[in-house]
Amino acid sequence: MTAVTHDEVHAGPAPPPTGWRRLLAPGWLRVPWMTALFFGIGAGITVLVRWLEGWDPIWKGSVITTVELTAVPFGFLAGIGGFDYWMRYAAGSPTRPEDHSGHGARSWRDYFRINTDHKVIGIQYLVTTIFFFVAAGLLAMLMRAELARPGMQFVDNQTFNGLFSVHAALMIFLFVIPAFAGIGNYVIPLMIGAPDMAFPRLNALSFWLLPIAGFMMLGSFLAPGGAFASGWTGYAPLASTHQPIGSVFFNMGVQWAGASSIMTALNFLVTIITMRAPGMSFWRMPLLVWANFTTSLLVVIATPFIAGSQFFVMFDHVMHTHFFDYQAGGYPLGYQHIFWFYSHPAVYIMMLPGFGIASEVISVMSRKPIFGYRLMALSLLAILVLGFSVWAHHMFVAGMAPWLRVPMMVTSMVIAVPTGIKVFSWLATLWDGRIHFDTPMLFALGFVSMFVIGGLSGIYLAAVPIDIHTSDTYFVVAHIHYVLFGGSLFTIFAGIYFWFPKMTGRMYDERLGKLHFWLTFIGFNLTFFPMHWLGIQGMPRRVADYVPRFADLNMFISLASFGLGASTLVFVYNMVKSWRFGPAAAANPWRSLTLEWQVSSPPPIFNFDEIPQVVGNPYEYGVPDARHAVFNGDRQVELEEVPTR
Amino acid sequence: MTVQAEAHAAHPPEAHQSSRVDARTLGMFLFIASEVMLFGSFFTAYFFVRVSAHTHWPTAGHELPVFVAGINTIILVSSSFTMHWALQAIKRGNRAGLQAGLTLTFLLGLTFLLTQIREYSRLGFAPYTDAFGTIFYCLTGLHGAHVFVGLTLLLAATIRSYRGHYTADAHWGVEIPGIYWHFVDVMWIVVYTTVYIL
Numbered sequence: 013m014t015a016v017t018h019d020e021v022h023a024g025p026a027p028p029p030t031g032w033r034r035l036l037a038p039g040w041l042r043v044p045w046m047t048a049l050f051f052g053i054g055a056g057i058t059v060l061v062r063w064l065e066g067w068d069p070i071w072k073g074s075v076i077t078t079v080e081l082t083a084v085p086f087g088f089l090a091g092i093g094g095f096d097y098w099m100r101y102a103a104g105s106p107t108r109p110e111d112h113s114g115h116g117a118r119s120w121r122d123y124f125r126i127n128t129d130h131k132v133i134g135i136q137y138l139v140t141t142i143f144f145f146v147a148a149g150l151l152a153m154l155m156r157a158e159l160a161r162p163g164m165q166f167v168d169n170q171t172f173n174g175l176f177s178v179h180a181a182l183m184i185f186l187f188v189i190p191a192f193a194g195i196g197n198y199v200i201p202l203m204i205g206a207p208d209m210a211f212p213r214l215n216a217l218s219f220w221l222l223p224i225a226g227f228m229m230l231g232s233f234l235a236p237g238g239a240f241a242s243g244w245t246g247y248a249p250l251a252s253t254h255q256p257i258g259s260v261f262f263n264m265g266v267q268w269a270g271a272s273s274i275m276t277a278l279n280f281l282v283t284i285i286t287m288r289a290p291g292m293s294f295w296r297m298p299l300l301v302w303a304n305f306t307t308s309l310l311v312v313i314a315t316p317f318i319a320g321s322q323f324f325v326m327f328d329h330v331m332h333t334h335f336f337d338y339q340a341g342g343y344p345l346g347y348q349h350i351f352w353f354y355s356h357p358a359v360y361i362m363m364l365p366g367f368g369i370a371s372e373v374i375s376v377m378s379r380k381p382i383f384g385y386r387l388m389a390l391s392l393l394a395i396l397v398l399g400f401s402v403w404a405h406h407m408f409v410a411g412m413a414p415w416l417r418v419p420m421m422v423t424s425m426v427i428a429v430p431t432g433i434k435v436f437s438w439l440a441t442l443w444d445g446r447i448h449f450d451t452p453m454l455f456a457l458g459f460v461s462m463f464v465i466g467g468l469s470g471i472y473l474a475a476v477p478i479d480i481h482t483s484d485t486y487f488v489v490a491h492i493h494y495v496l497f498g499g500s501l502f503t504i505f506a507g508i509y510f511w512f513p514k515m516t517g518r519m520y521d522e523r524l525g526k527l528h529f530w531l532t533f534i535g536f537n538l539t540f541f542p543m544h545w546l547g548i549q550g551m552p553r554r555v556a557d558y559v560p561r562f563a564d565l566n567m568f569i570s571l572a573s574f575g576l577g578a579s580t581l582v583f584v585y586n587m588v589k590s591w592r593f594g595p596a597a598a599a600n601p602w603r604s605l606t607l608e609w610q611v612s613s614p615p616p617i618f619n620f621d622e623i624p625q626v627v628g629n630p631y632e633y634g635v636p637d638a639r640h641a642v643f644n645g646d647r648q649v650e651l652e653e654v655p656t657r
Numbered sequence: 658m659t660v661q662a663e664a665h666a667a668h669p670p671e672a673h674q675s676s677r678v679d680a681r682t683l684g685m686f687l688f689i690a691s692e693v694m695l696f697g698s699f700f701t702a703y704f705f706v707r708v709s710a711h712t713h714w715p716t717a718g719h720e721l722p723v724f725v726a727g728i729n730t731i732i733l734v735s736s737s738f739t740m741h742w743a744l745q746a747i748k749r750g751n752r753a754g755l756q757a758g759l760t761l762t763f764l765l766g767l768t769f770l771l772t773q774i775r776e777y778s779r780l781g782f783a784p785y786t787d788a789f790g791t792i793f794y795c796l797t798g799l800h801g802a803h804v805f806v807g808l809t810l811l812l813a814a815t816i817r818s819y820r821g822h823y824t825a826d827a828h829w830g831v832e833i834p835g836i837y838w839h840f841v842d843v844m845w846i847v848v849y850t851t852v853y854i855l
Contacts, residue, residue, distance in 0.1 A: 101813070101817075101830075102812075102813035102816065102817070103813075104816050104817040104819075104820030104821075104822055205673065206672050206673075207669035207670055207672050208669060208672075210680045210684065211680075211684060274691055278684055278687045278688060278691070279684075281683075281687055282680050282683050282684045282687065285675070285676050285678065285683060286672075286674060286675055286676045286678065286679075286680045286683060287672045287673065287674075287675060287680075288673065288675035289673050289675075290673050292675070312687055312690055312691045312694075313690065313691070313694055314694070315691070315694075316691050316692070316694035316695035316697070316698060317694060317695075317697070317698045317701075319695060319698070320695060320697075320698025320699055320701075320702070321698065323795075324702060324795075327784070327791070327795065331784055331785060332785040333784045333785055333790075333791035333794075333795070334785070334787055334790075334791045335702055335706070335791055335792070335795075337788070340788050340791075341706060341709075341710055341716065341787050341788030341789065342706060342788045342791070343702075343705040343706055343709045343788075345705075346701070346702055346705035346706070349701070349705070350698050350701055350702065353698075353701075618669035618670065619669075620670060621670065622670060623670055623671075623672070623673050
């Protein structure tokens with residue numbers, strides 16, 4: 013088929029402005045003064061209102077900070093050009109909806125501006141999230157350095173609390189969730205045969221909210237009093253009364269990251285529902301598309317609840333309201349209910365896209381149709397529904413109504429059923445397949461095995477008596493790292509290696525990839541497996557010090573974690589080197605059937621010259637003459653072969 | 658490379674429309690679903706506070722102006738009808754009707770918001786007074802913020818209607834803000850019933 017490469021696009025934008033007018037054009041020159049302007053507006057309104065109402069003092073640090081954490085990001089977004097089109101539209105001025113000058117990337121600079129191409133946005137997402145992954149990983153290593161020996165060595169208690177809080181918040185809100193959004197952004201429109209996402213401008217905006225949220229959370233270390241230190245769960249009333257102003261950085265950071273993920277999810281849903289290629293029914297969609305469809309439903313429905321919970325905490329903190337203040341009639345436990353009503357579904361938001369990636373990789377690399385395709389899709393939906401009925405299993409020791417415990421225990425355990433369906437389907441897919449142990453496959457298999465361990469400890473934790481024994485111990489730390497590191501992170505790596513040739517047009521270094529996998533896999537198990545034992549012995553999490561009898565094992569864990577951290581260097585080196593110097597990749601190096609592999613690597617700027625016609629299932633590997641889709645050229649051949657009367 | 662492919666370089670191929678639902682309408686409905694859940698979290702907080710209070714509700718010293726707020730409710734609900742009128746007018750190609758309908762809707766919405774602010778200043782309790790004050794201001798304030806967003810959308814639609822946009826065939830720029838505005842109105846009825854009457 014013919015492919016349009018990047019440099020053949022001549023749809024030129026208006027000539028670039030010169031002189032002082034460059035300050036008015038969307039971009040990094042407009043960002044500083046626009047940000048300053050919005051800062052001034054935010055401060056001005058705050059001071060004016062406080063003066064009119066006669067509140068004292070007129071200039072109050074906590075209030076100004078809170079307002080500016082809203083106003084300054086808007087200034088940044090306005091400066092970089094996130095709202096330009098809509099402002100012109102709202103004013104009734106001429107807009108150019110057919111202007112595609114914001115599409116595609118011709119140089120590295122195009123990754124640093126508002127770009128409406130889903131492929132560029134996907135890469136923007138992935139690079140940004142890996143940056144925050146490394147940052148959060150370094151925080152974890154600082155933590156392990158402190159924990160290597162009993163007693164206090166490097167940091168004080170409050171700083172330690174800040175370290176684990178920011179580590180978790182960055183890993184969850186700035187790495188796992190958006191990394192999946194990044195892979196989805198790149199792959200979904202290609203997989204369903206669409207030229208772009210349904211709302212490209214919204215897509216661009218939702219990416220630029222991410223660095224804002226990330227730097228806000230990292231920046232909380234610089235706030236007076238230090239970073240937010242109440243854990244990523246930010247339980248009230250601890251987070252609303254006894255925290256420095258850094259706590260508000262977390263509250264607002266979550267709002268920005270949450271807004272970003274709601275906008276992306278909405279975009280995914282509309283794209284998947286309205287823009288599938290002809291012939292692609294729901295039952296012909298690849299499982300990654302199914303996974304992102306269910307995840308997006310979860311995001312749209314659940315994320316507003318964490319927005320609500322963070323608003324309440326922030327109001328209690330800054331405005332001295334009484335949501336969680338028992339003395340004034342508030343209800344302290346309410347925070348945990350509202351928070352976990354989002355944050356339990358959020359663990360599926362952090363896992364379902366990984367299921368999708370694993371399904372793609374395992375089917376392609378064992379050269380067999382995925383086992384139980386429909387049940388794989390339906391089990392995703394079952395997890396979606398059940399996920400909303402289990403939140404209180406995080407609260408068995410919180411003092412909630414005791415009658416709620418057993419139902420929540422039962423529903424939590426029932427979730428193992430659809431998850432088990434998926435695990436057994438992957439195993440059945442592998443059964444008797446011609447398995448290719450390329451790096452993506454290694455990570456996918458690593459994911460299946462590690463996720464089973466995490467899932468089993470999850471069953472332990474769902475049982476009320478065991479949960480009461482292990483609450484807030486390292487057993488919980490081990491569990492969440494087996495599901496989020498062994499689960500989500502391994503699938504993210506699998507996805508990055510799998511689609512790397514498609515995204516960059518170059519092949520990664522297979523030897524380094526395998527080295528990365530084995531270092532990660534071994535380092536991960538050495539780091540987190542001993543934590544199960546520590547937890548059962550009663551070592552509490554989130555404490556900088558511990559009794560000397562845990563010393564040896566903690567030293568071992570710390571050393572292993574440094575090795576695990578070092579394995580990331582292999583990954584980063586491989587990515588940078590291969591992107592720059594790697595050998596050119598074929599259009600379809602894995603011999604996959606799905607649509608994204610049927611176009612050139614990297615894909616043409618608008619993905620397809622002609623929208624393909626889907627004629628079969630996406631996973632018919634090993635089935636003779638099976639086709640997932642036919643393209644324009646092939647269709648003409650078929651037409652010519654039809655005998656004319 | 659064919660000539661056809663060159664043409665595609667400047668323009669993406671038309672996406673295949675795989676659903677009868679319009680993408681923009683679907684997007685707005687999904688956004689509203691998300692908004693409903695945001696209100697849901699605030700209502701959850703409201704009922705937590707209310708149920709755990711174990712006393713007469715509203716707690717002592719909080720008289721709400723049910724009658725004035727009722728009038729305000731009627732103002733907001735009638736703005737839904739003017740919004741519908743505006744949309745029906747442009748569907749028939751009646752620009753004057755569209756302009757009048759949108760302007761009226763905007764003014765009614767603004768009246769609602771200003772009345773709300775005036776009510777705030779005369780209530781005699783503040784968000785930091787106690788949990789009732791907190792939950793009252795936050796629920797009505799959240800709704801007020803949505804009225805503000807709705808008014809911003811309406812303002813854009815109104816300005817565009819005066820600058821000659823929208824025709825009988827192309828009027829999604831009126832329709833989509835309209836859907837949002839109806840949502841804001843319905844949400845107010847729920848908030849009013851819960852907070853003022855029940």
